[in-house]
Amino acid sequence: MKKRARIHGSYRTEVTITRNERELHIAVTVTSNPLPATGREQFLVVLDDLTELIRAEKFAAWQEVARRLAHEIKNPLTPIQLSAERLKKRFEKIPESRRGMREVREFGEILSESTRIIVQESEMLKSLVQEFSRFARLPVSKPSDVQLHDLIERTLQLYDGGLAAVRVCRNFDPRIGNVRLDPEQMQRVFVNLIDNSLDALADCNSEKVLTIGTRLNESRRTITVEIADNGTGIEASDHERLFLPYFSTKKKGTGLGLAIVRQIVSEHNGFIRAEPNTPQGTKMILELPVVE
Ligand SMILES: Nc1ncnc2c1ncn2[C@@H]1O[C@H](COP(=O)(O)OP(=O)(O)OP(=O)(O)O)[C@@H](O)[C@H]1O
Ligand SMILES: [Mg+2]
Secondary structure (H helix, E strand, C coil): CHHHHHHHCEEEEEEEEEECCEEEEEEEEEEEEECCCCCCEEEEEEEEECHHHHHHHHHHHHHHHHHHHHHHHHHHHHHHHHHHHHHHHHHHCCCHHHCCCHHHHHHHHHHHHHHHHHHHHHHHHHHHHHHHHHHHCCCCCCCEEEEHHHHHHHHHHHCHHHHCCEEEEEECCCCCCEEEECHHHHHHHHHHHHHHHHHHHCCCCCCEEEEEEEEEECCCCEEEEEEEECCCCCCHHHHHHCCCCCCCCCCCCCCCHHHHHHHHHHHCCCEEEEEECCCCCEEEEEEEECCC
């Protein structure tokens, strides 16, 4: 790069390096600056971390794919379902007395079983598509003044008996009162994070602990919410991909949970990141601005 900078005055390229098992995308610009009289030269090297930018671009691309796919799948589903039901109804109109032939009876059985599967699987596709379009929906958040700790309590109540085997610790900062946020969306954030923690705790042999903490950072004018568990933890090499759509290490996971979380949090002008919890597990750290 120095050689090229010498020829062109300045040279720019993008490199990807791996540090602590994490990929960093960096734009490097090298500018050469000949020192008069000495015959020697100086180089100015500027490193720009593009990791976040590239991540945002990937995310936007995925969103576009999801939006289109949802649209394309949804349209034919209803006619497929209706046609199957129509076939079945029409067959059932044939009087019993005229279904005497063995082949017709067998056909009737196959027809009824097949239409049942078509209708059932179309239903399944419909809900999948709904999940897709929720992920791809345009940001329409409806912020209101919400008592943050009440919202967290209400979210925990949704689990009913689901948290019976888990010790839930609350470290709430009493200085936090009303926060301006979209309660429905933020509840989805908490549900997704708690779900993930519960999954991570499923095979935990020691006491299962879920810690929810809040903190007001007066100088930064932000609120931090931490959801920590002592579950399986996250492989260092997975950190990079956690928030990408469809990244999942679970058999039945869609991998959309954290992608949706990230989207909602950024609509609230906040940040979210994952850190290892000590001595064991995962800590998800959410930072939200305090809006006056
Ligand atoms: N608290 C956690 N502990 C350990 N691993 C986690 C935790 N939270 C997230 N992960 C890892 O991040 C991956 C992505 O999470 P995400 O919520 O996006 O999808 P998922 O949970 O796999 O699927 P879904 O949310 O659709 O059920 C998980 O598969 C898991 O490997
Ligand atoms: Mg999840």
